[in-house]
Amino acid sequence: MMLHAENLVKIYHTGAEEVAAVKGVSLSIEIGELSLLIGPSGSGKTTLLSILGCILKPDSGSLSVCGDEVEWTDRALALCRRKYFGFVYQQFNLLTALDVRENVMVPLMLAGQDGSVAEELADHALGTVALHARARYQTAKLSGGEKQRVAIARAIVADPPVLLADEPTGNLDSQNGTHVMSTLRQLATERGKAVLVVTHDLRYRSFADKIYRMEDGEVTLE
């Protein structure tokens, strides 16, 4: 199993009130598999995604990535994110001062790789999302669909085994949304990535191997 969560719990404290955002969630994502996590707003999808992506610490439960048990210290979590995960966001979250290629190179820079090797890897990743020709563009000049493809290239450039995508089609029209989902599907099938996509858009069910439904902090496999 690429990603395995066991009995994850996350409770938020708002004054005297306690809100259980994630209630004993267990799930697994396999190599080469694309899973959807669907559910209404406020059901805890983003909280769960943050925990699965080693960004947020759960109150209890365990998580293993590629067979390694996750240690919930800040330093270990940062290393874990760097080593195992690629993220794709609804808002793209590209760095405005960098051009397309430099944005894609950021995970490599964080891994200590720079220079021509990093540029080659970035260009290769851009080729995967058919954006090689835009390598020197400023990201502000790209369309929403192109920005999301840059974000996907950035997510895969360091070849992480797991891709986590939060509403990747949320800001795109249906044509670009379908293109993005196709790319993610391809990365799972052809590159063996374990892909988890959070979405509320049920039109993309057909791209999934597994669909997890989340409601009131609980997850069920459809």
Add this chain to the structure above:
Amino acid sequence: MIRLGWKNLIHDRMRLSVTVVGVTFSVVLMLLQSGIYFGFLDSVSGLMDRSPADVWIASSKTLNADTARAVPEETVLRVKAVPGVAWAERVSLSWAGIHLADGTHTWVQVYGINPDTGVGGPPEMIAGSLTDLRRAGTYIIDEASLPLMPGVRVGDKIEAFGQKIEVVGMCRGVKSYSTYAVLFTSYRTAQDQLLGMEDRVSFVTAKFAEGADRGAVLERLRRLGHFDVYTSEEFHDKVRKYWGSSTGIGLGIGLTMILGFIVGVVIVGQTMYSATVERLREYATLKAMGATNLEICTVIWTQAIVVGVVGYVVGGLVSLGLTFTSAASVMAITLSPQVFVVIFVATAVMCLGASFLSIVRALRVDPATVFRT
């Protein structure tokens, strides 16, 4: 991360320009104030610095060169007679009022020297010769003092201290540390024309004989009578310490330098902080990708260091230009390599210190915010 810091900086050129201008302003203020301070100190110790003498003998309890009471001229003979003294010379320093041809009344600072030896005299003559001072009633003016004595030229005869005096030369390199013009004359003319100098001199200077035991010579000189006996270094330090510490000048200039530093901190801090706040989501994205605190700091430090270095270089060049253009003016500005080093360190501290709040803000950002819309 250095690359990202650099790119962040040049991406917003208007903000970069404002920050660099702020640092430049701060650097110029700190450099010029330092330069004016050390230029002033060089002026007050100039008499010792341009003299080849090893020893200065002044009236007892002398606070600084200006306040020295005149000593009898015959003291020079007694000093010459001390074993271990190669030569001794007279130097006088006094102040007097002068009437210019257009009716202007001004004050002058007059150095009385021996025109044959030139001890205590100007470092460079640009018109006339020191030996011209052998004639009674003759004076040399420093070119930097010309604005204080408008219309005066070499060859002019002007009314001073109730007598006619003649300007026979012009020198360079002696700046006034007051608002007074600087004149040189022979100690004889000073004794004849200036109040309180009859048969007296302000200082007796002396040179150690080659191979002499300096400590023993100084001890013998101290036994001559009620005089203060200093080595040149001691007297140099004494007058600089007096003007630098005992008056409000050092404090005033120091406060202005601190103000310059604070202005720099505020401008750099404010612009960097606002830039950081605008990019908080990007810092969160970096953290979500696994960037460590050190890597986040590196992005911000790179920006701080670049604006610091650019502002320092521009500020340094502006200061050098202003110093160069003021070389012939009455104001003395001394910018030594040590001053540049100290101000560079101050600029680095200023920029890195100003980035502190930005760093705190960027490090506190929750990487989970990347998922929020």
